[in-house]
Amino acid sequence: MLEISERTRNLGTENAFVVLKEVNELVREGKDIVNFCIGQPDFDTPEYIKEAAIKAIREGKTGYTPSPGIPELREAVAEYFSKTRNIDVKPEWVVVANGAKPFIAYTILTVTDYGRGDEVLYPNPGFPIYESQIRANGAVPVPLPLHESKGYAFDVEYLEKRITDKTKLLILNSPHNPTGGVLDRDILEQIADIVKRHDNLWVLSDEIYSRMVYDGEFVSIASFPGMQERTIIVDGVSKTYAMTGWRIGFAANEKLAQHLSRWVTNTDSCAGHPNQYAALAALTGPQDDAKRMFMSFRERREIIVEGLNRINGIKCLRPGGAFYAWPNVTEACRMLNIGDSEEFRRRLLYEAGVAVLSDIHFGFKIKGEGEHIRLSYATSEENIREGLRRIEEYIEDNRVK
Ligand SMILES: Cc1ncc(COP(=O)(O)O)c(C=O)c1O
Numbered sequence: 001m002l003e004i005s006e007r008t009r010n011l012g013t014e015n016a017f018v019v020l021k022e023v024n025e026l027v028r029e030g031k032d033i034v035n036f037c038i039g040q041p042d043f044d045t046p047e048y049i050k051e052a053a054i055k056a057i058r059e060g061k062t063g064y065t066p067s068p069g070i071p072e073l074r075e076a077v078a079e080y081f082s083k084t085r086n087i088d089v090k091p092e093w094v095v096v097a098n099g100a101k102p103f104i105a106y107t108i109l110t111v112t113d114y115g116r117g118d119e120v121l122y123p124n125p126g127f128p129i130y131e132s133q134i135r136a137n138g139a140v141p142v143p144l145p146l147h148e149s150k151g152y153a154f155d156v157e158y159l160e161k162r163i164t165d166k167t168k169l170l171i172l173n174s175p176h177n178p179t180g181g182v183l184d185r186d187i188l189e190q191i192a193d194i195v196k197r198h199d200n201l202w203v204l205s206d207e208i209y210s211r212m213v214y215d216g217e218f219v220s221i222a223s224f225p226g227m228q229e230r231t232i233i234v235d236g237v238s239k240t241y242a243m244t245g246w247r248i249g250f251a252a253n254e255k256l257a258q259h260l261s262r263w264v265t266n267t268d269s270c271a272g273h274p275n276q277y278a279a280l281a282a283l284t285g286p287q288d289d290a291k292r293m294f295m296s297f298r299e300r301r302e303i304i305v306e307g308l309n310r311i312n313g314i315k316c317l318r319p320g321g322a323f324y325a326w327p328n329v330t331e332a333c334r335m336l337n338i339g340d341s342e343e344f345r346r347r348l349l350y351e352a353g354v355a356v357l358s359d360i361h362f363g364f365k366i367k368g369e370g371e372h373i374r375l376s377y378a379t380s381e382e383n384i385r386e387g388l389r390r391i392e393e394y395i396e397d398n399r400v401k
Helices: 015-028 047-058 071-085 102-111 128-136 156-162 185-196 257-267 273-284 288-310 330-336 341-352 381-398
Strands: 094-097 119-124 140-147 167-173 202-206 231-236 249-252 373-376
Touching (some): 015 341, 047 273, 071 231, 071 249, 071 273, 094 102, 094 257, 102 128, 102 167, 102 202, 102 231, 140 156, 156 185, 167 185, 288 381, 330 341, 330 381, 341 373, 341 381
Parallel strands (some): 119 140, 119 167, 167 202, 202 231
Antiparallel strands (some): 231 249
């Protein structure tokens, strides 16, 4: 029999794509669905960025590039990281890849070995690819539960207790998908102090939403003394410049750059050549479009959070960043007499015409934290208002308690 490896059979996924398939089927059947599932800006890529890619294609910049990226982009990223993280990053420490996502696997591959019991700490709930890639690459996933009472940060003392001789990597993600939580300077400093007590502990800081912090400043853990050398800073153009399909992300670390680059050579060879010019234009060109999109997300945050909190049975913390709301729907589930957030999600999709994701799509349920769903507000104000109206009406019409 032609067999599929156990690793592949057990490979996780991003359930947003699975739910999206369900949504698309319903839409094809003619159903009207308000979609809050998609974690990508609903804006088009700004014109000056598209023009830069077209120009690059016309100039014949269509062959392979060096695996870590074109020198101009590595320089621009080094400058961007240095300025926004208040550190000194050299272009040689930067690697470009097809999105920020590949760096999750590359980093795990670079600092852990298969089947040796190497542990990786990661936020739960969290971007599902962390756990999936940790397992697929033969490391041991160790979830760090996030708590609503802490503004969706994890308990620093808990972190300290979970670090063992086998812990090789800590994954941080701030601003955070799916909660929108932001780790502030104080907690990052506490985390840095703990991490520094361990000689062989790397940090993967997934900062893909760094340009979407709505209150106060963005702080990278790499900016604390002694942290830059052990932190792999990851960011990209996907979210900031509405470029998810262009697939350009970047990472920086002095020691690991050469190794991450070899992983690029072993997988994709390099990131798309014209797309690298588009990313270069994005970082070095006028930032008005990025600012306009940011302002729009900030306004929508107010609308969605206020709207959710007006609905009976739903409570939502004000997310500090990214474009996700993570409301607590425990009471709504009770009112509807349904078991959990996943059943609530299904009922919203099939009976109310509203597509959301549930907490089980982002990891293990945490005891005592209740039921949550995720709504991406990277959708129009009109959609947000209509979606909230439908959810409210559905709860009112179907409540049994
Ligand atoms: C936390 C997090 N990291 C990484 C990514 C992937 O970004 P990219 O499109 O640059 O690969 C996403 C996308 O949803 C994300 O939410």
